[in-house]
Amino acid sequence: MIERNRFLDVLSHAVLILGVLVVAFPVYVTFVASTHTMEEVVKAPMSLWPGSHLVENYKAALLGDRIGMGSTAAVGPMMLVSLVCALIISLGKIAISLLSAFAIVYFRFPFRMAVFWGIFITLMLPVEVRIGPTYKVVSDLGLLNSYAGLTVPLIASATATFLFRQFFLTVPDELVEAARMDGAGPMRFFKDVLVPLSSTSMAALFVIQFIYGWNQYLWPLLVTTEENMYPVVIGIKRMISGGDAQTEWHIVMATAMLAMVPPAAVVMLMQKWFVKGLVDTEK
Amino acid sequence: MAAEKRIVFRSTWLPWVLIAPQVLIISVFFFWPAGQALLQSFQQSDPFGTSVEWVGLENFVNLWNDETYLASFGTTAIFSALVAGLGISISLVLAYFADRVVRGSTIYRTLMIWPYAVAPAVAGVVWLFLFSPSIGVVSYALNQWGFEWNALLNSRHAMALVVMAAVWKQLSYNFLFFLAGLQSIPKSLIEAAAIDGAGPWKRFWTIQFPLLSPTSFFLLVINVVYAFFDTFGIVDAATKGGPGKDTAILVYKVYFDGFKALDLGGSAAQSVVLMVIVVALTVVQFRFVEKKVNY
Numbered sequence: 263m264i265e266r267n268r269f270l271d272v273l274s275h276a277v278l279i280l281g282v283l284v285v286a287f288p289v290y291v292t293f294v295a296s297t298h299t300m301e302e303v304v305k306a307p308m309s310l311w312p313g314s315h316l317v318e319n320y321k322a323a324l325l326g327d328r329i330g331m332g333s334t335a336a337v338g339p340m341m342l343v344s345l346v347c348a349l350i351i352s353l354g355k356i357a358i359s360l361l362s363a364f365a366i367v368y369f370r371f372p373f374r375m376a377v378f379w380g381i382f383i384t385l386m387l388p389v390e391v392r393i394g395p396t397y398k399v400v401s402d403l404g405l406l407n408s409y410a411g412l413t414v415p416l417i418a419s420a421t422a423t424f425l426f427r428q429f430f431l432t433v434p435d436e437l438v439e440a441a442r443m444d445g446a447g448p449m450r451f452f453k454d455v456l457v458p459l460s461s462t463s464m465a466a467l468f469v470i471q472f473i474y475g476w477n478q479y480l481w482p483l484l485v486t487t488e489e490n491m492y493p494v495v496i497g498i499k500r501m502i503s504g505g506d507a508q509t510e511w512h513i514v515m516a517t518a519m520l521a522m523v524p525p526a527a528v529v530m531l532m533q534k535w536f537v538k539g540l541v542d543t544e545k
Numbered sequence: 546m547a548a549e550k551r552i553v554f555r556s557t558w559l560p561w562v563l564i565a566p567q568v569l570i571i572s573v574f575f576f577w578p579a580g581q582a583l584l585q586s587f588q589q590s591d592p593f594g595t596s597v598e599w600v601g602l603e604n605f606v607n608l609w610n611d612e613t614y615l616a617s618f619g620t621t622a623i624f625s626a627l628v629a630g631l632g633i634s635i636s637l638v639l640a641y642f643a644d645r646v647v648r649g650s651t652i653y654r655t656l657m658i659w660p661y662a663v664a665p666a667v668a669g670v671v672w673l674f675l676f677s678p679s680i681g682v683v684s685y686a687l688n689q690w691g692f693e694w695n696a697l698l699n700s701r702h703a704m705a706l707v708v709m710a711a712v713w714k715q716l717s718y719n720f721l722f723f724l725a726g727l728q729s730i731p732k733s734l735i736e737a738a739a740i741d742g743a744g745p746w747k748r749f750w751t752i753q754f755p756l757l758s759p760t761s762f763f764l765l766v767i768n769v770v771y772a773f774f775d776t777f778g779i780v781d782a783a784t785k786g787g788p789g790k791d792t793a794i795l796v797y798k799v800y801f802d803g804f805k806a807l808d809l810g811g812s813a814a815q816s817v818v819l820m821v822i823v824v825a826l827t828v829v830q831f832r833f834v835e836k837k838v839n840y
Contacts, residue, residue, distance in 0.1 A: 267745065270645065270745060271645075271646075273642070274642040274643075274645045274646050275642075275646065275649075277638065277639065277642045278639065278642050278643055278646065278653045281635075281639045281653075281657065282653065282656045282657060285656070285657060285660060285713065285716065285717075286656070288668075288671045288672060288675055288713065289663075289671070291671075291674070291675055291682055292671050292674070295674065303680065304679075304680050307682060307685040307686075308680065308682055310682070357566075358566040358567045358570065359567065361563045361564070361566065361567070362563060362564040362566070362567040362568075364563055365559075365560040365561075365563035365564045366560075366564070367550055368550060368553055368554050369553055369554055369555075369556065369559065369560035369563075370553050371557070371560045371561065374560075377564060377568065380568070380571065380576075381567065381571060384571050384575050388774050388823070392575075392578045392579050392582050392816055392820075393799065393800065393803065393804075393816075394578075394581075394582065394585070394799075394803045394804075394809060394812050394813060394816065395577070395578035395579070395580075395581035395582045395585065395813070396574060396578040397804075398578070398581065399573060399574060399577060399578055399581075400574075414570060414574060415574040417570055418570045418571045418573075418574040418575045420571075423567065431550070435550065435551050435552050438550075438552045438554075439552060442552075447554075448554040448556065448559060449559075451554075473661070473662050476664065477662075477663075477664035477665065477666075477667075477778075478664075479664060479665060479666040479777065479778035479781070480777050480778065480781075480796075480800065483781075484804065495664045495666045495667060495778070496666075498666065498667060498670055498782075499666055499670070499781070499782055502670060502673070502782070511674060511680065514670065514674070515671075515674065518667050518670055518671055521664060521667050522662070522663050522664075522667060525662035525663070525664075526659045526662040526663070528662065529658060529659055529661060529662040530655060530658075530659055533654075533655060533658070536658070537721060537725075540718070540721060540722075541722075541725065
């Protein structure tokens with residue numbers, strides 16, 4: 263605190279509280295809508311107090327036991343698909359990036375720099391700009407409607423490799439010397455020294471990549487055509503394709519809450535690593 | 546990037562085994578498709594893929610002459626300018642006040658960061674619901690105040706809707722970076738200015754704002770990239786690029802032309818244009834990162 267300024271203090275809190283409320287308002291309305299019946303939601307204006315149908319709406323959404331004009335698929339299995347995809351993408355990325363960063367930093371081999379720059383270039387092009395041909399590759403390999411097709415093309419990026427490379431470069435050389443003197447080979451050094459040292463970076467990266475994987479939309483939209491392979495984000499979109507009259511907004515909003523809760527929980531619970539992950543991956 | 550390890554392991558085969566998974570994945574799912582996109586952009590094929598014809602630059606010339614494509618460029622420019630401008634200024638204000646608050650700044654941070662976790666498509670659905678002309682809570686309030694809101698018919702309203710959803714989602718990201726930037730400014734600088742009689746307003750513009758300029762510039766690039774590519778879900782869920790084509794940003798058009806209209810050559814040419822834009826943005830960003838190191 264530089265100086266006492268009552269007015270600015272009050273203003274600060276007022277602005278921040280207003281900010282928090284505005285940021286939270288859409289989600290609050292979503293939650294309220296998910297506790298009403300369909301009639302209560304479509305009767306404008308909807309009440310802004312939570313209703314009494316919370317349990318049955320969420321049950322109807324999760325199990326899919328409802329009759330409606332839009333998509334009535336159960337959301338439970340979709341959440342499982344999302345979870346599996348998010349885990350494969352985040353853990354897969356961490357695994358292959360650890361290995362390749364280790365190779366690039368701790369070995370000298372021909373074309374090392376070429377490989378390095380090859381990986382570097384992938385940083386620049388998000389999957390959105392090459393969807394057409396990537397789709398063709400995936401369909402030629404017969405990977406449509408499979409977990410491999412949903413996840414592997416999204417693993418092909420270099421962010422994580424760079425993060426680990428930067429980190430490995432800061433690991434003191436004395437550790438390698440000591441490991442060698444004790445007779446440890448490269449893989450032993452990797453397993454017992456490097457991986458434990460990288461655990462914070464791994465946690466940070468996990469949070470970022472988990473959210474990235476969970477929130478994918480365009481790619482799953484293309485490679486999935488069967489209901490049992492839809493991630494939850496796609497499921498929501500399919501429920502609203504009818505128009506206001508046919509859309510069961512109370513179920514859609516319950517599904518939206520279900521789609522938001524897991525990644526939001528990861529961010530809030532792993533806040534420390536989340537902030538670190540954001541700052542590190544953008545460096 | 547010049548740093549190298551002094552001590553290395555010796556093995557002729559192990560490094561290849563270690564990089565094999567990464568190299569395999571990026572070759573199959575990155576270099577091959579990117580090459581295909583380049584190749585296809587010089588070809589024309591019918592929707593069933595039975596005949597392929599080499600047409601040189603014709604796809605690009607068609608794009609240049611295609612008014613809807615140029616309009617989509619304009620839409621994207623307006624959209625990203627609004628998203629970046631609003632997102633950066635609102636989050637700077639919030640971060641400034643959060644930096645001032647001594648007690649509770651962690652609580653505010655926690656309450657502010659979670660929209661980052663919301664999927665763009667879900668954000669689109671939520672905002673669509675809030676502003677739905679017939680049942681939306683906010684559109685009802687707007688109509689009560691005599692403001693005719695209809696994002697389904699009015700393209701300005703539709704644009705406002707996707708911009709709001711996009712800014713809402715990105716606010717937490719900008720906020721975190723600004724807050725970190727503000728907190729890294731030495732307190733002694735601000736105290737010195739205060740002793741010299743500079744008020745909070747003057748201190749902000751002469752000390753904090755200039756020292757934040759690297760952060761602001763970085764966020765500008767990130768926000769433009771975000772508006773260009775990561776907002777597909779928002780647009781598709783909230784407006785489907787409509788009304789007409791008035792919110793069809795470039796990424797949406799690549800998807801629509803390639804997968805709905807089945808114009809593969811045209812879609813590939815659009816992909817190539819997008820690639821050039823991303824590479825240009827990335828180069829700008831790296832230039833800037835180098836500068837920051839010398840600073």
